[in-house]
Amino acid sequence: MRFIVKNNRLHPVYEKTAQSFILSNAPSIPQPQMNTQYPINEDLQTLLQGKQLLHDDLTHPYELIQEHYENGYLQYRKSIAFEKNKPVCRRCGNTNPSLFAQFPCARCQEEACTYCRNCLMMGRVSSCTPLLSWAGPIIPPETIDSPLQWDGQLSAGQKKASNEVTQAIMENKNFLVWAVCGAGKTEVLFAGINEAIRQGKRVCIATPRTDVVLELAPRFKKAFPTIPIAALYGGSEDRHLHAQLTIATTHQLFRFYQAFDSLIVDEVDAFPYSNDETLQYAVQQARKPTSSIIYLTATPSEQWQGECRIGKRAYVTIPARFHRSSLPVPGFTWCGNWEKAINKNVLPSSVKRWLKERIDADKQTLLFLPKISNMKKILPIVQTLHPKVAAVHAEDPARKEKVLSMRKKEILILLTTTILERGVTLPNIDVAVLGAENRIFTESALVQIAGRVGRKAEAPTGTITFFHYGKTRAMVRARKQIVNMNIEAKKKGLIDD
Numbered sequence: 001m002r003f004i005v006k007n008n009r010l011h012p013v014y015e016k017t018a019q020s021f022i023l024s025n026a027p028s029i030p031q032p033q034m035n036t037q038y039p040i041n042e043d044l045q046t047l048l049q050g051k052q053l054l055h056d057d058l059t060h061p062y063e064l065i066q067e068h069y070e071n072g073y074l075q076y077r078k079s080i081a082f083e084k085n086k087p088v089c090r091r092c093g094n095t096n097p098s099l100f101a102q103f104p105c106a107r108c109q110e111e112a113c114t115y116c117r118n119c120l121m122m123g124r125v126s127s128c129t130p131l132l133s134w135a136g137p138i139i140p141p142e143t144i145d146s147p148l149q150w151d152g153q154l155s156a157g158q159k160k161a162s163n164e165v166t167q168a169i170m171e172n173k174n175f176l177v178w179a180v181c182g183a184g185k186t187e188v189l190f191a192g193i194n195e196a197i198r199q200g201k202r203v204c205i206a207t208p209r210t211d212v213v214l215e216l217a218p219r220f221k222k223a224f225p226t227i228p229i230a231a232l233y234g235g236s237e238d239r240h241l242h243a244q245l246t247i248a249t250t251h252q253l254f255r256f257y258q259a260f261d262s263l264i265v266d267e268v269d270a271f272p273y274s275n276d277e278t279l280q281y282a283v284q285q286a287r288k289p290t291s292s293i294i295y296l297t298a299t300p301s302e303q304w305q306g307e308c309r310i311g312k313r314a315y316v317t318i319p320a321r322f323h324r325s326s327l328p329v330p331g332f333t334w335c336g337n338w339e340k341a342i343n344k345n346v347l348p349s350s351v352k353r354w355l356k357e358r359i360d361a362d363k364q365t366l367l368f369l370p371k372i373s374n375m376k377k378i379l380p381i382v383q384t385l386h387p388k389v390a391a392v393h394a395e396d397p398a399r400k401e402k403v404l405s406m407r408k409k410e411i412l413i414l415l416t417t418t419i420l421e422r423g424v425t426l427p428n429i430d431v432a433v434l435g436a437e438n439r440i441f442t443e444s445a446l447v448q449i450a451g452r453v454g455r456k457a458e459a460p461t462g463t464i465t466f467f468h469y470g471k472t473r474a475m476v477r478a479r480k481q482i483v484n485m486n487i488e489a490k491k492k493g494l495i496d497d
């Protein structure tokens, strides 16, 4: 599509002429005055409010969309803009030149129409495609007196966090909840979301992983049974559902624009959110100009920890687990050049002893390794100690089945890469990391791995051991973080042991 300007409005034209231009090259995009006599299409209003979509995302005729623009109810924005001759994707915030490409485009008849590769999975945005947003009045949300129907109990630590989250949501502030692994951070959100929905606010919980969306959606549907809840991830069916509560992967936020009064970002430290600036951009785009952001994490980055310490970042900690037992503290065991040893089909003696003790006690264990190649090497060696040994990694198609077998106790020792560092709760296990000095084991990864131990109230203890060939800063910081949380919890009377 190309445009010309007529009567201070954009008009789509289909021929390439001297006057017609592609949207990226428009010096500015005029926004017509709202015509209150115009009969708006409510379907379009529902679909477009709080969103930034492409023509391809809608089934409505171009003419109807254009009419809504001309009558001031719809906004056209450039999807690709050029700043200092460099492309910027306005949908995902990408500015990396290597993530743009060009193609001969039938729509605008340009030989080289620039498009963004970074957000291609959400449909192609190119120089000639406008981002469509609603500019008219929004559909007032239903106010529901008390949508929360949950009668569970919060721990003392959760209660404090819950009150502060509610306050931050009400006051449109940014706030961090730093909750140890197993603290129960989901329940901490209930009261604040309840209050927001009562006031007709729109809330989104965004998380980096689809698994988490699938796990959270039924829990929230149970807690808030009377309100529609949209669960959004690649391929989900709720894509066009306008809900007061949305649970989405961070990637899905690329379709939202000034939509939410409160945005809750889960696992801010987790891949891919933590190292993808475009996902952080998406969070900023999806929030309303006046809104709150609640960040949840068990392991804030070093920078954020520093900001908390000097009072630059508002936060609350939940330093203890729901079951009131302290966090297992990692032990460090030097094991020499373990890589060299396993390449000679020998286990370092300390590791062998550790495994044998667990086998004798019939205690299930997780052993983390830095690389798949290490895991493949070590698997047959460990299998000589016991038959019930398996290995799992990110590309393993039988990943889910193996975790399930572990749950059913069909596996005694499960070797794993960082794939199981978070999100997995196995009762009564011991955990070790072999090669904890490897760079893949960041402070945050090590705290998460340690957080696999002792999660259940019926088995609140267990051991966590870092086998290493030289201590790293990440190891030391991870242990310190855990020790500090235990000290804080003790001081606040949140643990009993």
Ligand SMILES: [Zn+2]
Binding pocket: 089, 090, 091, 092, 093, 094, 116, 117, 118, 119, 120, 125
């Ligand atoms: Zn993009």
Ligand SMILES: [Zn+2]
Binding pocket: 001, 105, 106, 107, 108, 109, 110, 113, 126, 127, 128, 129
């Ligand atoms: Zn084009």
